[in-house]
Amino acid sequence: MAKSSSLGVRAQQKEKTRRALINAAMNQLSAEIGFSSLSLREVAREAGIAPTSFYRHFRNMDELGLTLVDECGLTLRQLLRQARQRIDKGGSIIRVSIETFMQFVADNTAIFRLLLQERTGRSREFRKAVERELEHFKAELIEYLRDEQGFSAPLADLQSDAIVKIVFSAGADCFDVDDTQRAQIAEQTIQQVRLVARGAEATRRAKVE
Amino acid sequence: MAKSSSLGVRAQQKEKTRRALINAAMNQLSAEIGFSSLSLREVAREAGIAPTSFYRHFRNMDELGLTLVDECGLTLRQLLRQARQRIDKGGSIIRVSIETFMQFVADNTAIFRLLLQERTGRSREFRKAVERELEHFKAELIEYLRDEQGFSAPLADLQSDAIVKIVFSAGADCFDVDDTQRAQIAEQTIQQVRLVARGAEATRRAKVE
DNA sequence: GAATTCAGCGTACAGGTGTTAGCTGATCTG
DNA sequence: CAGATCAGCTAACACCTGTACGCTGAATTC
Numbered sequence: 001m002a003k004s005s006s007l008g009v010r011a012q013q014k015e016k017t018r019r020a021l022i023n024a025a026m027n028q029l030s031a032e033i034g035f036s037s038l039s040l041r042e043v044a045r046e047a048g049i050a051p052t053s054f055y056r057h058f059r060n061m062d063e064l065g066l067t068l069v070d071e072c073g074l075t076l077r078q079l080l081r082q083a084r085q086r087i088d089k090g091g092s093i094i095r096v097s098i099e100t101f102m103q104f105v106a107d108n109t110a111i112f113r114l115l116l117q118e119r120t121g122r123s124r125e126f127r128k129a130v131e132r133e134l135e136h137f138k139a140e141l142i143e144y145l146r147d148e149q150g151f152s153a154p155l156a157d158l159q160s161d162a163i164v165k166i167v168f169s170a171g172a173d174c175f176d177v178d179d180t181q182r183a184q185i186a187e188q189t190i191q192q193v194r195l196v197a198r199g200a201e202a203t204r205r206a207k208v209e
Numbered sequence: 210m211a212k213s214s215s216l217g218v219r220a221q222q223k224e225k226t227r228r229a230l231i232n233a234a235m236n237q238l239s240a241e242i243g244f245s246s247l248s249l250r251e252v253a254r255e256a257g258i259a260p261t262s263f264y265r266h267f268r269n270m271d272e273l274g275l276t277l278v279d280e281c282g283l284t285l286r287q288l289l290r291q292a293r294q295r296i297d298k299g300g301s302i303i304r305v306s307i308e309t310f311m312q313f314v315a316d317n318t319a320i321f322r323l324l325l326q327e328r329t330g331r332s333r334e335f336r337k338a339v340e341r342e343l344e345h346f347k348a349e350l351i352e353y354l355r356d357e358q359g360f361s362a363p364l365a366d367l368q369s370d371a372i373v374k375i376v377f378s379a380g381a382d383c384f385d386v387d388d389t390q391r392a393q394i395a396e397q398t399i400q401q402v403r404l405v406a407r408g409a410e411a412t413r414r415a416k417v418e
Numbered sequence: 419g420a421a422t423t424c425a426g427c428g429t430a431c432a433g434g435t436g437t438t439a440g441c442t443g444a445t446c447t448g
Numbered sequence: 449c450a451g452a453t454c455a456g457c458t459a460a461c462a463c464c465t466g467t468a469c470g471c472t473g474a475a476t477t478c
Contacts, residue, residue, distance in 0.1 A: 010445050034331050037245040053456045113329055120325040120381050122242050127385060162401040165378035166371055172329050176336060192371040199408030219475050262426045
């Protein structure tokens, strides 16, 4: 109510077709092609508007793309929050986090692929945007390792950077596999993260003694 | 001599323009755009031949792309061999390998970016080709860990998979940085790989006892 | 030396691309 | 209710794309 009346009928409709454009782009992405070879005209067509109307919402395709990256980051952070809640109810933080992450990759393959793809992609602006999202992920992990596990700041940083790299790379391994294989990858990733954790633990001990 | 006479003038010239096409593609790749938005016409133009002559060498752009991936894999394996030689003359295997790797990334940014990009790219065939190259890298590492370091097969596998993930991810971090920053990333990567190695060591001890 | 092969070329086509300019009609504003 | 706003439209532009067809002339083969 508040939203519909405060926004007005016009603004509401505009937001709607804006979403339609975003969804159209995500659909086309999931299909087969990378973002760089995505066509303004086809996106507009799938969104059900004239090609020229696209410009009422985004200056160009890149602006749409950056919006998509942000959307993905948002979803990812929601996912993290959900994982946290499950951990509070007990369970291994590593296992729960990674299984949640893998589920996310399975459910949102298109958008996750965009993230990984543009991380190494053509536009510096895109790469920076993705790197920013990865930093969010890493920062929350650092906080946990420092505050809950008592690691020193540098060791927490080193550790979580490694973990983020391993986990996101494992996400890329999930593109062409079925559910059971994905479970295997998850299991392997869990063991690898534990390897890192154990190594950090050993390092901490070595420094204390 | 043997080559020029056994190949014949015609075949020799053909090979030459084939290389020209490959080099042209690599140049354009390094510039700004991903492989998917690479144009047959522009590649042909840079190679100095008519667009239609392209088909005398490759069935389509994808075939050229797969050739590029193979080329990159070859260069990467040469790099590994060089690193081995340096290790035989003494020095930390981790440090030497990673510094060599980082140097490779700095020298061959275009082709390395292609590898990382197509790893998550649009074509399944491409992804498989890249994955094959990563497997080479991993396999050599497994061999070393098993034979030289005496790790059990499963632990060597787990460990080297994690290391490959970390190192290649770190390679992606090098795209937008200068030499000193790259050295820092190399240093961080070395520490992270040591973290994994230490964790694997601890795991081995735990299982033996 | 005649016949064959074939890398490279020019022309041409059908279809896609991003973007400009200007119109329409519903919504919002005073 | 008159006037301004503005999302979406159509038409049109200049340009780029992959690829089919058939020719040419030098290298190769017999």
